[in-house]
Amino acid sequence: MKLPVIDRAALDRHLPILGWARSYDRNVFTSDMVAAVIVTIMLIPQSLAYALLAGLPAEMGLYASILPLVAYAIFGTSRALAVGPVAVVSLMTAAAVGNLGLSSPAEYAAAAITLAFISGVILTVMGVLRLGFLANFLSHPVIAGFITASGILIATSQLKHVLGIEAHGHSLVDLVGSLIAHLPDTNLITLAIGAATVGFLFWVRKGLKPLLLKAGLKPRLADILAKAGPVAAVASTTLAVWAFDLAEKGVKIVGEVPTGLPPLTLPSFSSEVWSSLFVSALLISVIGFVESVSVAQTLAAKKRQRIVPDQELVGLGTANIAASLSGGYPVTGGFARSVVNYDAGAETPAAGAYTAVGILIAALVLTPLLFFLPKATLAATIIVAVLSLVDFSILQKAWSYSKVDFAAVASTILLTLGFGVEVGVSAGVILSIALFLYKTSRPHVAEVGVVPGTQHFRNVLRHRVETHPAVVTLRVDESLYFANARFLEDMVLDRVINDAPLRHVVLMCSAVNEIDMSALESLEAINTRLDEMGIKLHLSEVKGPVMDRLKRSHFLEDLTGKVFLSQYDAVRELVGTQTQAAE
C-alpha cells in the first residue's frame, strides 16, 4: 500500500485544503467564524470602494470578494491571507483598462474581467512551472517606493469624488492639473460629506479604541467596533443623503446595485485584447503576488508556519480565474485585511470561505440599501486606507545605507508619480537590474597581505599586513563573467606593468563564484601577457564548482603557475622560492 501514500502527499501539496481540513474541529471553526465576521464588516465598504477606484460598478467589488476567496481557500497555503480587491491592484486595473480607450462601461467591465483571467492564467502557470523566484527581481526598495507612490496617486485620484467633480489622468501631474481645472465645479455638500467622513475615519483609527477601552469595553470588542468605523460612515452618510434628498442637490451616489448571485461571466479570447492587456496583466500578477506573499510570510512566521510560494501562485491564480468567471476583477491578498484576519484569530483558509458567505449574503440582501450611498464616502474610506501605505522613510533609510538602492527607490517613486503605475514599476525593476549589473561590471579588487601571526589575508589598504615585493596577490571581489572580464584584464595589466621586481601574480578566488567563458578567455589572455613579461600567474582558493569547470577547459594546462588550495600555501611556497633565489 505504498502508492496511495505517495499520491496523498502529492495531493496535499497541490490541494493544501486536504492538509488542514483533516484536523478541522469545532474550536477552529469558532475562531475562523469570528475572524470571518470581522473581515466581512471591513470588506463590504472596501470592496465597493475599490471597484469604484478601478472605474468599475460597485457590485463588481462584491463579486470579486466571493468566489475568489473560495478558490484561495482550496489552493492557497497561507492560513491568514485575506484575498479580495486591494487598492494598488485596483489602481493598476484602472490604468490597464484605461489605456484601451474604451467608451462604454460594459466594454470596460468586460476588459477588467479578461484582465483578471489573463492574470489568473499567468499566476497559475508560473506556479505550476515553479517560477515564483521571478518575483524576487522586484527589490524591496522598489516595492516600497512603488507602494508609497501608488498610495499618493490613489489618494489624489479619489479627491474628485470628495469634491464632487470630474478629473482624469494616470500621473500625478495630470491628476492635479485636471483637479485644479475642475475645482470651480466643486459641490459643497459632497465636499462636506467627504471631508467629514475622512475626519471621522481618522478619528476612529487613532482616537476611538482608546476611548472605548477607557469606557470599560473589552479590548476585543473595542477592536471590532473600531474596525466597523467605515460601516458606520457608510450607514450614516447613506441615511443623510436619503433623508435630506441630497442626490437631488448634486451629491453623486452609487445608485442601483443589482441584487442576486454573482453572474456567470466569460473573459474575451480575442488575441487583440490579450496582446493589449498581457503586459498589464503580468505587472498586476507580479505586484499582486509580491504584496500577497510578503504579508503571508510575515504572518506565517509568527506561528512558525511556512507558506509555499509556488503554491501561493496557484492559489492566487485560481482566485483570479474565479473572479473572471463570476463578474469580478483582479484580486490578491490584502495587507490590512490579512492582518485583521490574523489578529481576529483566523486559523485556516476556511475563514476566507466564511467571509465569502458573508459577502454573498450582502450581495443578496444589502444591495438595495446602497442606492443612496454617496461616492464621496467610499472615496474617503480609500483615502484613509491608502495614506497608511505612504511611507517616505524608505528614502532616508536607503540614502544612508546605499546610494544605489536610493537611486532605485527615488526613481521608482518619481516615475510612478510622473508616468503612472505601469511605467513606474517597470522602470524600477529595470533600473534595479541595471544598477546591479553596473556594480558587478566594475568589481572591487583588493591587493592583500597576510595578517601577521595568522594565515588570514586582508586588504593592504585597510589592515596592517605583510607582503613580498616579488609576489602580488589580488583578491577579486566578484564572480568573473562577460560584463567584467575585460575590466579584470585591464586591471591586472595596469597593476603589474610598472612593477619591475614582480615575478608572481596570485589571483585569490575566494569571492569568485563563477568564471564564465568570456572570463575564461580573459584569464587566458592575462596568462599569456604576464608570461611575455616573465611573470607567472597563480590562482588560490578556487571554489569547488569553479575548479570543476576549469578542469574541463585547457586553461589549467596553459597556466604558467599553480593552483593553490589556500592563499597561505601560495605565499609560503612562492615567497619561499624567492628567498632561496636571493640566497
Next chain:
Amino acid sequence: MKLPVIDRAALDRHLPILGWARSYDRNVFTSDMVAAVIVTIMLIPQSLAYALLAGLPAEMGLYASILPLVAYAIFGTSRALAVGPVAVVSLMTAAAVGNLGLSSPAEYAAAAITLAFISGVILTVMGVLRLGFLANFLSHPVIAGFITASGILIATSQLKHVLGIEAHGHSLVDLVGSLIAHLPDTNLITLAIGAATVGFLFWVRKGLKPLLLKAGLKPRLADILAKAGPVAAVASTTLAVWAFDLAEKGVKIVGEVPTGLPPLTLPSFSSEVWSSLFVSALLISVIGFVESVSVAQTLAAKKRQRIVPDQELVGLGTANIAASLSGGYPVTGGFARSVVNYDAGAETPAAGAYTAVGILIAALVLTPLLFFLPKATLAATIIVAVLSLVDFSILQKAWSYSKVDFAAVASTILLTLGFGVEVGVSAGVILSIALFLYKTSRPHVAEVGVVPGTQHFRNVLRHRVETHPAVVTLRVDESLYFANARFLEDMVLDRVINDAPLRHVVLMCSAVNEIDMSALESLEAINTRLDEMGIKLHLSEVKGPVMDRLKRSHFLEDLTGKVFLSQYDAVRELVGTQTQAAE
C-alpha cells in the same frame, strides 16, 4: 609654464594623432605606404561588394572608404585598425533600412546615410560619456554565435547574385524559400561566372601562395599577389562580360558608377526617421564597436601597445559621421583588413589615410572600368570572405565548458538564422543577462569545516574537514542582493530547523561582495527568526566595503552574535565556549 603642459596631455588624449605625428619619419612613412597599397587593392572590390550586400549602389562602398578613414586616423587610437565597410555591418544596414519598406533607391540610400549619422552620434556620445564598458554586456559566446550566424546569412543572401535570380528575406528560412522559388529563373552564364569566381578565390586562398613560394617568389610578394586575387577576378570577369557581350545575355552588371569626388550629403533630421532607425543604429554601433575593439586590442597587444576603448568610440563615431556627410553608409574596423594592414607593416593610423587616398583615386579614375563588372563576381568575393567567419567550434567548446554559455550561443545562432540579425543579437544579450541573473539568484551555499592542522575552511562535502555539532558555518558563494535575498532566508531556516543541538550559525562572507537593502532586510529577518529558536547568528570575514555599509544600518546593533575578522577566530571562540559549557 605648467598650464600648457596639462593642455597638451588633454589634447593628446582627445586627438591621438598629435601623439604619433610628432615622431613621424621617413621610415614610418614607407611602412605605412606599403600597407596602404596592399589594403587599397583589397578594399576596392570589398567596398563595392559590401555596398551591394547592404542593398546600396556600388559607389557608396567607395565613398564609405574615403573620409571615414581620415576621421579615424585623427581620432582613433589603434595603429593597425583598417576602418571601412564590413560584411556584418553591411548586412545589419540592409536589415535596418529594409524594415522601413522604402520603395525608391534614393530614399533607401538616404536612410543608410542617416543610419550612419545616428550611429556616429551614438558612438561619439558613448565615447565622451565613457560608456565603452556597455559593450562588455555582449558576451564572447554571443558575439561568436552572432558572427557565425551572420556569415551564413550573408553567404546565403549572395547566392541570388551567383544564380542571377531574385530573392529576399532577413531570415535563413525566408532566404532559402525565396531562392528555391526563383531557382527556375537561374541564369546559367551568371552561375558559371559566379561559381568559377568562388572556386578561383578559394584556390587563391589555399593554393596560390604555396605555389608562388615554390616558384621562388619572396614571401612578401607572394602574400601581396595572393591578396590581389579578388582584383584579378574582378578584372577578368569584367573583361569577359565586355568581350562576349554577356550583359545582353542576362548577366547582371554593376553598370554606371559615377566618377568624381564623394558628394556632400546630409542626414535626415526627421524625428520619425530617427525613431524608426534608432534601435538599429544602436545595435550597429555596439556590434561594430565590439568587433572593432577586439581586433584592435589583439593587434595592439602584439606590439605591447594599448588602445583606449572610450577614445575608440570617438574614432569610430567620427568615422561614421564622416561617412554620412560624404555619401557613405555605416562603417567600422574590419577584422580581415586590419590583420592584413598589420601584417603589411602599418605603424600608424596614417596608413588608413593613405588608403583613403588610394580609394579616392579609384573613385576618380577607375569607375568607368567597373561598368561591365558582374554582380556575381562581387557576390563571390563576399561568399569566400564571410565563410571564414563561420566557426561552429564555439558550440562544442561552450557545451563542454558551461551549459549556460552553450544556451546563450546556441540561441543566438538559431535566433539570428531564424529571425534575422537584429532579433538575434538583441536576444543574445538579453539571454546572457537573464542567465547570469538566474544563476546569481540561486547561489551556491556550502557548509564548511576547518581543514585539519590549518586555519583554512572548505566545503564539508568536498574535503575532509572538522566541524562541531553546536556550530554550523555556511559559506554563501554570492553577493547578497534582491534577487537572492529570499532564497538565503529559506536556505538558512531550512538548514537549522531540525538540528536540535545547534546554538550558533556563522555566515562566512568571504564571497559576499555586496549586501543590498533587500538582503539586509533578509539578514534582519534571519537574525530574528534564529533568535526565536535560541540560535545566535554570527558573521565572519566580512569585506571592508560591505562592513562599512553595515555599520551605517541598525543591523550590527540587533545582531545576536558577533562579527569575526576571520572564520578561524569565529570557530575558536564559539567552539571554545561550547566546550567550557560542556565541562
